[in-house]
Amino acid sequence: MPSPGPTRARLAILALILTAQTVANVGPLGLPALAGLIRDDLGLTLTQAGSFLSVYYIGPVLMSLPAGTMADRWGIAPTLVLGQAVIAAGLLAASAAGSYATLIALVALAGFGYGMLNPTSTKAVMVWFPATQRATVVGLKQVGLPFGGALGAALLPPLALALGWRWAVVVAAALILVAAAVSAAIYRDPPDLPPRAPSARSALRGVLAARDLWLVAAATMLFAAVQTVWLAFLVLYLEERVGVGLLAAGRYLALAQVAGMAGRIVFGLLSDRAFGGRRRLPLALAGAGSALASLALAATGPGTPAPALAALALLFGFAGIGWNGVQHTLMAELAGPRAAGTAVGLGLAVSSLGVTLGPPVFGWCVERAGGYGGPWVGLALLMGLALALLVPVRERPRLD
Numbered sequence: 001m002p003s004p005g006p007t008r009a010r011l012a013i014l015a016l017i018l019t020a021q022t023v024a025n026v027g028p029l030g031l032p033a034l035a036g037l038i039r040d041d042l043g044l045t046l047t048q049a050g051s052f053l054s055v056y057y058i059g060p061v062l063m064s065l066p067a068g069t070m071a072d073r074w075g076i077a078p079t080l081v082l083g084q085a086v087i088a089a090g091l092l093a094a095s096a097a098g099s100y101a102t103l104i105a106l107v108a109l110a111g112f113g114y115g116m117l118n119p120t121s122t123k124a125v126m127v128w129f130p131a132t133q134r135a136t137v138v139g140l141k142q143v144g145l146p147f148g149g150a151l152g153a154a155l156l157p158p159l160a161l162a163l164g165w166r167w168a169v170v171v172a173a174a175l176i177l178v179a180a181a182v183s184a185a186i187y188r189d190p191p192d193l194p195p196r197a198p199s200a201r202s203a204l205r206g207v208l209a210a211r212d213l214w215l216v217a218a219a220t221m222l223f224a225a226v227q228t229v230w231l232a233f234l235v236l237y238l239e240e241r242v243g244v245g246l247l248a249a250g251r252y253l254a255l256a257q258v259a260g261m262a263g264r265i266v267f268g269l270l271s272d273r274a275f276g277g278r279r280r281l282p283l284a285l286a287g288a289g290s291a292l293a294s295l296a297l298a299a300t301g302p303g304t305p306a307p308a309l310a311a312l313a314l315l316f317g318f319a320g321i322g323w324n325g326v327q328h329t330l331m332a333e334l335a336g337p338r339a340a341g342t343a344v345g346l347g348l349a350v351s352s353l354g355v356t357l358g359p360p361v362f363g364w365c366v367e368r369a370g371g372y373g374g375p376w377v378g379l380a381l382l383m384g385l386a387l388a389l390l391v392p393v394r395e396r397p398r399l400d
Contacts, residue, residue, distance in 0.1 A: 021144025027172030030152020059111020061352040067116040068345020084180035086113030091173035123341040139268030139325030217350040222386035224351040225358030256317030263322015279330035289319025291383035298376035
């Protein structure tokens with residue numbers, strides 16, 4: 001168990017990893033805001049211009065597990081810095097791309113860097129913070145993803161209009177390089193860090209053989225699929241079936257994102273303080289909230305009042321996005337400190353499959369069903385399956 005250590009040192013580590021997590025997402029998650037300019041410049045189709053995020057998340061699917069093993073074997077600092085450097089390199093090269101094929105290959109390369117950064121930053125939390133604070137701190141760290149995306153959407157378009165989309169991407173990459181240099185200069189392991197795994201293979205074998213880790217990973221793949229479907233289809237559904245205008249529909253989506261940031265912090269606090277370190281209970285609450293929101297959305301239609309739609313956006317955002325930090329913490333604690341990076345990497349790799357596959361499968365279901373009602377109910381049933389997978393998971397008792 002890591003020593004609490006000086007409070008000032010822990011706060012510095014939290015500030016460092018939150019900054020790294022936020023800055024790393026400004027460029028990649030801001031790319032959709034530049035899609036129109038990139039489409040005009042490279043002559044892309046609408047489908048191609050909308051593919052940047054799906055391509056970006058190929059990297060976490062393929063890299064999160066080996067990156068977690070790298071962090072367990074090589075150490076946190078080298079993997080943390082390398083991940084940021086790879087994201088920056090991918091974006092810098094993408095800024096010079098002259099074709100769609102080149103652009104998506106380089107965006108995918110940047111995704112491999114994020115596949116290194118995310119599990120490694122979670123491992124940093126596990127070794128620096130006591131069990132009574134971990135879920136809260138991981139939740140704070142994970143706020144960096146939507147916050148970075150929001151900053152990218154707000155800052156990159158005006159930069160692109162002033163300088164061109166290529167220079168806007170260069171600026172985002174430069175910020176990541178600065179964050180990487182700061183990480184290299186500041187990050188240090190705590191003095192009582194447990195010895196590293198004797199080999200990468202030993203940590204990997206232990207994680208892959210752990211039934212409980214696979215159950216949590218499979219459950220959170222479904223959580224991630226439902227979350228991504230909501231984020232991908234909410235605006236379309238509100239426009240096409242409820243009759244909400246584009247700007248108003250976008251505000252409901254933004255409302256869900258803000259509620260998700262709050263949820264990641266609140267669920268962490270509930271897990272650490274109100275539930276005595278138990279992780280499955282807040283995940284169950286989040287899953288139940290997501291299922292309820294999906295069922296309620298299936299019942300909406302033309303004439304649904306704006307306050308009801310706002311309440312659904314808030315409920316889903318809080319529950320359907322807020323679960324993420326607690327899941328990271330549960331995976332890391334089930335594996336123990338020596339294999340925490342590998343375990344979080346497994347969870348990210350499997351959950352990223354849900355991110356990649358959820359929207360196209362849901363879209364296919366909508367087309368086959370001829371409407372959204374049945375598929376929204378299907379999402380609620382999917383959350384029921386996810387909660388059932390968590391029932392047999394055996395949590396480790398917390399040692400305060």
